[in-house]
Amino acid sequence: MAILRFRIYWEEDDLTYRDIEIQGTQTFLEFHKAIVLAYEFDGKHEASFYESNDKWQYGRELNSEVLVNKKDAPALSMTRTPVAALVSIPGQKFVYVYDPLKKWTFMIELITVSREDTYKRTYPFILRKEGIAPAQYGIKGVNPNKLMEIEEKYDLGAEEMAEGFGTDGDEGAGIGGGEESGHEEAGSDF
Numbered sequence: 001m002a003i004l005r006f007r008i009y010w011e012e013d014d015l016t017y018r019d020i021e022i023q024g025t026q027t028f029l030e031f032h033k034a035i036v037l038a039y040e041f042d043g044k045h046e047a048s049f050y051e052s053n054d055k056w057q058y059g060r061e062l063n064s065e066v067l068v069n070k071k072d073a074p075a076l077s078m079t080r081t082p083v084a085a086l087v088s089i090p091g092q093k094f095v096y097v098y099d100p101l102k103k104w105t106f107m108i109e110l111i112t113v114s115r116e117d118t119y120k121r122t123y124p125f126i127l128r129k130e131g132i133a134p135a136q137y138g139i140k141g142v143n144p145n146k147l148m149e150i151e152e153k154y155d156l157g158a159e160e161m162a163e164g165f166g167t168d169g170d171e172g173a174g175i176g177g178g179e180e181s182g183h184e185e186a187g188s189d190f
Contacts, residue, residue: 001023001024001025001115001117002023002024002084002113002114002115003021003022003023003024003113003114003115003116003117003118003123004021004022004023004024004083004084004087004110004112004113005019005020005021005110005111005112005113005114005127006019006020006021006022006031006108006109006110006111007019007108007109007111008020008035008038008039008096008106008107008108009106009107009108009109010039010105010106010131010133010134011105011106011107012134013131014107015130015131016130016131016132016133016134017128017130017131018035018038018039018126018128018129018130019111019126019127019128020034020035020038020124020125020126020127021121021123021124021125021127022034022083022123022124022125023083023117023123023124024082024083024084024087025082025083025084026082026083026123026124027078027079027080027081027082027083028049028062028078028081028082028083028086029064029078029079030124031049031078031083031124032047032049032064032078032096033124034124034125034126035096035098035106036098037126038126038129038133039104039106039133039134040133040136041098041099041104041136042136045098045099045100045101045102046063046064046065046099046100047063047064047078047096047097047098047099048061048062048063048064048075048096048097048100049061049062049078049094049095049096049108050062050094050095050096050097051086051093051094052093052094052095052107053093054093056093056095056107058095060075060076061074061075061076062075062076062077062078062081062086063075063076063077063078064078064079066078067079067080068080069081087110087113090110090113091109091110091111092109092110093107093108093109093110094108095107095108096108099136102136104134104136
């Protein structure tokens with residue numbers, strides 16, 4: 001049985017991607033669930049796959065809400081369509097849109113096909129995660145107040161930018177700084 005390895009890029013950042021392996025006989029619904037899991041989305045929204053070309057233009061649609069494939073239907077069913085049924089060329093591409101209101105868009109490309117599955121691996125299988133997944137709701141994994149503190153700490157003015165460094169930590173470190181005055185105070189105690 002064929003194992004298809006796809007790379008799923010987030011449209012906003014091509015350095016953020018997930019590699020997912022799936023058996024050719026598994027459905028697009030199973031592929032959809034793997035993508036949702038890989039990007040840590042909640043899976044509560046409608047989604048669609050679109051066949052695509054090298055220019056990422058939208059082709060025929062597979063929708064999570066369509067339950068039965070019908071002749072001349074506007075969209076195919078994810079529940080009934082096996083992934084291999086729409087893989088016709090090496091490098092096959094799809095566009096995946098999750099939550100039509102938010103329009104989370106991902107570019108999917110077939111990167112390899114192998115004939116044998118890996119022993120003791122359950123498919124679909126998330127093989128690789130690169131980059132930080134976008135937060136479906138709000139900010140993911142970062143306290144907004146802490147982020148502001150970090151930005152303010154490293155925010156340099158025009159003079160510091162021209163010099164290439166800031167002045168943090170330079171207090172009392174100059175010539176005749178705290179060390180000399182400390183010796184005088186210590187000498188007066190004797």
